[in-house]
Amino acid sequence: YCYPYIYTLNNQAPNARCFSVGDTEKRFMGVMNETVVGGGQVIDWKEKGEVVVIPGLWDGHGHILALGEMLEGVKLYGLGSIEEVRISLETHLKANPTLGTKEKWLRGIGWDQSLLFPDEKNPHMPTSNDLSSPLLSDKYIMIDRVDGHCLWLSAAVIKLLPDPLPTHIPGGEILGNGSVFCDNAMDMVYDVYPDRVLDRAKVIARAESAMKELNKVGVVGVHDAGMRKWEVEGLRWMAEMSISSVRLNIMVECEIRNTYCGGEGESGVRNIMGRTENGMLSVYGVKIFADGALGSWGAALLSPYSDKPETSGTMLINSTALQNVITEWYNSGYQVSTHCIGDLANHLTVQIYKDLLSTSHYTPPNHARRLRIEHAQIIAPEDQDLIQSLGLIPSIQPTHATSDSPYAEIRLGRDRVQNSAYRMKSLFDRGLNVVLGSDFPVESHDPRNGIYAAVTRKNPYTTKEEGWHKEETITVQQALEGFIKNPAYAMWAEGETGEISVGKWADWVVLGYEDEALGAKFWEEGWVEKGGDVRRLKVLETWVGGRKVYDASAEER
Incomplete structure (x- = not known):
């Protein structure tokens, strides 16, 4: 396979013109700096502008099955009034008249109370009455907040829940006059949700839909942040049958969140661990949830919220239980990945990791166990130092910083934002293996948006001129390391x-850029400063395991 320019991300040989792929192993067998006679694709690349090839992109934190589900749902991102929400729901229902029944609820994602009620200092949560209209009033509707940590329910769904509703839920709360269920309170809603348990056919259908969309934007692999055993088994079947077009590294969740299920037997996950022979599916660890999200005041903070001083957020599990469950998984040999948004959640988790790694003989101590912090959003400076010394893996979503920027300082105050929140450059500069992703479907699954947000600190969905806390921007090279290596x-x-070199999986992406003056070598120093826009890169082809899984020219035809 020969291309005008190949950027390998291999430090020893960063540039190439051609590579070969083994027929059986589906790995790169040779990488060459010169064009091979008779090699190359039967495509006139000149018509596509300047064309480059990079290793396949990975999303370091996403949710495959949720993306598959939400592809069928309503997108409410950025809507600025209840009326706009109603119109969107009604339009979707008219196009999909079988939705909204007790057996098949109308689903959606993306609402944000701060946008729905912009004139309020502390915007209240919406209610089921806000979903009332002649077309919607008797429908079963469940809509995820933009961060995925709250559910807004219609009256029909609420009638399925216990009456009266509990007044105290450890690690959760019910808001919006009994219409919005946040964090651990969401469990009672999922208990009555008809799609709580999917049959294998539905798991496969949703995964295939999601993978197709991911391939379109150059994604060849995803770290899936939370999946139950029976879901993993369906995806393992897809991988072993070579149906999958996206490689998956899955963090398991127990049927009861934040518990231990690492044993043998039907309820244990020990027998689904490991990597398939073709490398399409890997399972090594567990996802633990420490706290909620910032937008719904659920992130657990060391000191109270600036705009809601009566609360410091919500730990979804108390500190003793958190230590016990992480320790049990760790001692059983599993990789632990812990969801931490607030600086209290990060502090407690880092301290637990420190204690567990105290006997490590590796440099850094975390090298063998590769413990992760998912989101790592607000971290006190002293805990940033500890993360560095331990070599912990922060898993960060660049678009969370830009999406949260309108209210982050309102929630946290200037000092916490300046020194603790949404670190990127600070963590890369510490020499950490920072993993970048999107948290799709909470954010866009397109890594071009994530790279754009990381290198500009601008919201990729708007046209704002100034980046937010630009001192934390990273280089395109660092962004590629975060999304690939x-x-x-x-x-x-x-x-x-992680690179195009001999022996690695044969995964790559073909990209084009129509501005000939700038060219498509977007990783080169100064490209962004000269006006280059990563969002304008065109994904022409995506290859996984030597197989073309997306071809833009075929889509155009």
Whole structure:
């Protein structure tokens, strides 16, 4: 395979013109700096502008099955009034008249109370009455908040829940006059949700839909942040049958969140651990949830919220239980990935990790176990130092910083934002293997948006001129490491992927850029400063395991 320019991300040989792929192993067998006679694609690349090839992109934190589900749902991102929400729901229902029944609820994602009620200092949560209209009033509707940590329910769904509703839920709360269920309170809603348990056919259908969309934007692999055993088994079947078009590294969740299920037997996950022979599916660890999200005041903070001083957020599990469950998984040999948004959640988790790694003989101490912090959003300076000394893996979503920027300082105050929140450059500069992702479907699954947000600190969905806290911008090279090389390290696959070199999985992306003056070598120093826009890169082809899984020219036809 020969291309005008190949950027390998291999430090010893960063540039190439051609590579070969083994027929059986589906790995790169040769990487060459010169064009091979008779090699290359039967495509006139000149018509596509300047064309480059890079290793396949990974999303370091996403949710495959949720993306598959939400592809069928309503998108409410950025809507600025209840009326706009109603119109969107009604439009979707008219186009999909079988939705909204007790057997098949109308689903959606993306609402934000701060946008729905912009004139309020502390915007209240919406209610089921806000979903009332002649078309919607009797429908079963469940809509995720933009961060995925609250559910807004219609009256029909609420009638399925216990009456009266509990007044105290450890690690959760019910808001919006009994219409919005946040964090651990969401469990009672999922208990009555008809799609709580999917049959294998539905798991496969949702995964295939999601993978197709991911391939379109150059994604070849995903670290899936939370999946139950029976879901993993369906995806393992897809991987072993070579149906999958996206490689998956899955963090398991127990049927009861934040518990231990690492044993043998039907309810244990020990027998689903490991990597398939073709490398399409890997399972090595567990996802633990420490706290909620900032937008709904659920992130657990060391000191109270600036705009809601009566609360410091919500730990979804108390500190003793958190230590016990992480320790049990760790001592059983599993990789632990802990969801931490607030600085209290990060502090407690880092301290637990420190104690567990105290007997490590590796440098850094975390090298063998590769413990992760998912989101790592607000971290006190002293805990940033500890993360560095331990070599912990922060898993960060660049678009969370830009999406949260309108209210982050309102929630946290200037000092916490300046010194603790949404670190990127600070963590890369500490030499950490920072993994970058999107948290799709909470954010866009397109890594071009994530790279754009990381290198500009601008919201990729708007046209704002100034970046937010630009001192934390990273280089395009660092962003590519976060979306390609570091996800490999985080799953013990640095010998298998992360660059185009001999012996690695044959995954690559063909990109084009129509501005000939700038060219498509977007990783070169100064490209962004000269006006280059990563969002304008065109994904022409995506290849996984030597197989073309997306072809833009075929889509155009």
